[in-house]
Amino acid sequence: MTYDQVTVPEDGEKISLADDGSLEVPDSPIIPIIYGDGVGSDVGPAAQQVLEAAAEATGREINWMRVYAGESAREKYDENLPDETVEAIKEHRVAIKGPLTTPVGAGFRSLNVGLRKLLDLYANVRPTYHLDGVPSPVKSPEQMDMVTFRENTEDVYSGIEWEAGTDEVEKVREFVEDEMDQTNIIHNGPVGIGIKPITEFGTKRLVRRAIDYALEHGRDSVTLIHKGNIMKYTEGQFRDWGYEVAKEEYGDEVITEDTLWEERDGEAPDGAVVVNDRIADNMLQQILTRTDEYDVLATMNLNGDYISDACGAQIGGLGIAPGANFGDGRLLAEPVHGSAPKYEGQDKVNPTAMILSGRMMLEYLGWDDAADLVRNAIEETISSGKVTYDLERQLEDAEKLATSEYADEVVNNIEKLS
Known part of the structure; x- marks a missing residue:
């Protein structure tokens, strides 16, 4: 060229x-x-x-x-x-x-x-x-050794939103009110509305990349970070699709945390990567209180921004x-x-x-x-x-x-x- x-x-x-x-x-x-x-x-x-x-x-x-x-x-x-x-x-x-x-x-x-x-x-x-x-502001900064894999193309960073007071946002408001019975939440004056897309394709290729990295670099675990207890069809789906990748594509190389404790009393097979998940707000606490227990993190765009900056604070x-x-x-x-x-x-x-x-x-x-x-x-x-x-x-x-x-x-x- x-x-x-x-x-x-x-x-x-x-x-x-x-x-x-x-x-x-x-x-x-x-x-x-x-x-x-x-x-x-x-x-x-x-x-x-x-x-x-x-x-x-x-x-x-x-x-x-x-x-x-x-x-x-x-x-x-x-x-x-x-x-x-x-x-x-x-x-x-x-x-x-x-x-x-x-x-x-x-x-x-x-x-x-x-x-x-x-x-x-x-x-x-x-x-x-x-x-x-x-x-560093923490006593043992050397315990921090995490790698955050943050999905880059979806979530609220996709920029699908409508400004308060526009004709477009009113159309979206009407749809939400008619189809989802959300009148009490969005009818109190002007409202801006955004959409949070999370796809199976985007999730699985991100989680796959994180697991591959963990296997290639001798890391012990991959943690799926989400707020699926509240956002069940977006962040909860990210968690579910992430586990699908782990269970269906990696055989004995990957074991889930549930299987680890239910079938192996906490003893992971040699060389296997343990896949687990944590709620995002709890994870922000645990990267500080249980720093040495986490390794590779896989999450969505906004969570990844928060989590990686919080990790960065511990190393200077x-x-x-x-x-x-x-x-x-x-x-x-x-x-x-x-x-x-x-x-x-x-x-x-x-x-x-x-x-x-x-x-x-x-x-x-x-x-x-x-x-x-x-x-x-x-x-x-x-x-x-x-x-x-x-x-x-x-x-x-x-x-x-x-x-x-x-x-x-x-x-x-x-x-x-x-």
Whole structure:
């Protein structure tokens, strides 16, 4: 494909998909990158520098292809999410982006959600683990080691809703009143109404991905998180369809919690993954009170947002928390945090979340040695007390570094450790 505003690196090669669905990754792949809005102008280049160093230290080369969304796209294309950007990520399969801000009246409820939907990146995966040296509000942050699989395309994030006072919302109100006898609930003045779609297809492919991850990475359990005691036909159905996947598709590799206790007295077979479920509000408590009892979490869009942020708080906050969006043969890495526009261009904020999101990208490429280098170098940097302002103010005798200085220090540690 040819592009108007995007320069394709001459020396790099495209990642392709093999017949069996696996990635074929050259040693010098082309990787699209969106720096993002706000602090993206700082954390984007910092992450790029660190990931590039890790690749070079392991005998590889990343050929970056700058693509645009948000403010940078408006400057070049006069639109927020140009077709070129979407097509570039489709064509090259693996990409990384910084945070994006959706301006009022932009045509998208969220540019981040828009990208996920257009690319069918149905699993938002957020691993939460503690790094040595990072201050935490809990006594034992090292107990937190969970991976949240959050369905990316459905639930209330699908954006199916009607504004109070419009003709459209009145039609929906009339239907609900006539068909569901809900007059007392929605007839007290103006009302906004939204729809929460949960499909069998979307649920099962998300839960399947979570179970596959648990099996591949030696994890002990997958927990289905829902509010099915109240929303019986949406979140309750998510739970039921999730259990169907576990029982019907995995044989002896997976065992449900009920079977575990009713037939095996709590002793799981060697190598088997236990699938259980928890009510969402109770789970928000248990990730704090029983942190070490949970492993891989699978849930819907809104629950996943709440749960992963609560997990992130235990390991030092969203400045540390990575994430990535997975589709079939495609990945878009992105940090959990937002664009924080008041800090834009100040070379101040912590780039660790975007760097660690890039670490997930390296793992997806099969470059585990480079991914390990990134984590080890970050831990070495933070443990030595060389940190950005957000951590420096919580530590004694720490040295406050700018975003770019922190990236330089991580790169130095990559070179020392490689």
